[in-house]
């Protein structure tokens with residue numbers, strides 16, 4: 001008998017969520033299609049164009065180029081690869097805040113670029129002066145994060161973009177998680193707000209699409225050309241993706257979620273998730289914990305390891321930051337009732 005899929009009832013650590021019903025259905029319908037072979041699978045290939053247009057609309061980019069990747073990791077690796085291909089130096093470097101996702105470490109390793117890590121400030125955002133001191137004529141790429149993995153912070157995107165262009169580097173924004181909530185805030189993060197060249201924005205996180213659906217967007221289609229390799233066995237002549245055969249499930253699902261939710265459904269979900277995060281932050285503070293005020297729907301708090309372990313033992317899926325705080329991601333499946341039950345257990349664990 002096949003195992004039951006895991007329930008989301010106690011999942012507070014994931015940046016993925018239960019897909020929207022329409023997204024789930026579309027994923028099943030297109031499970032056996034391969035957008036990597038558009039000559040054979042033209043329907044999913046056309047849907048991918050629509051999905052990229054949808055990402056462009058969310059990210060303020062008219063006439064976008066890009067593709068639906070396997071996830072944020074692939075999109076980030078590809079952004080570094082574009083920058084490396086464009087660089088004219090033997091050993092290009094990439095400047096990134098220490099809040100950057102570990103996928104950039106994989107990229108640096110694979111692509112043999114130097115990763116220059118810039119510290120973050122008291123509010124966990126990239127320190128601009130330190131970034132300025134790190135760039136030079138060998139900098140191929142500057143990275144800003146719009147919704148950091150650990151604290152949900154948004155770097156000073158316009159300023160980092162200006163800095164990147166001052167040294168002729170490309171500017172990449174990692175909005176893998178934040179991209180579907182930031183449109184409903186007044187925080188500058190997208191192609192309209194800043195000189196962004198490439199962006200990661202993942203439907204399979206806040207976009208409520210099925211896994212695998214990451215997004216890579218580029219401002220100018222010549223940037224994607226940097227990734228193209230010849231494809232002699234296919235009817236189409238070139239391929240820019242990192243993977244070859246890839247599932248059409250994520251592609252169809254990303255589009256279905258967008259059609260069901262953009263913009264009102266996503267806006268309402270953002271409001272709910274943000275209100276939950278702020279409520280949780282307040283309750284944790286009332287219990288006496290140090291809490292990092294949520295900018296986006298993600299709460300970190302200084303909960304001791306012992307309590308954290310006891311909560312894990314109760315079945316709660318929570319995770320820890322590099323600084324050892326407890327981290328709760330208020331994804332769409334996370335309800336106020338769930339958080340109330342979690343807080344009750346937390347209160348119980350403290351007494352132990």
Ligand code: 0PR
Nearest residue numbers: 013014015071072073074101149174176177319
């Ligand atoms: N960029 C950012 C800002 C991310 O948060 C992530 C994933 C990625 C890129 C990579 O995306 P893919 O995983 O789609 O390739 N962040 C994590 C995640 O939720 C890392 C993580 C996982 C952190 C579990 C904590 C944790 O408990 O997949």
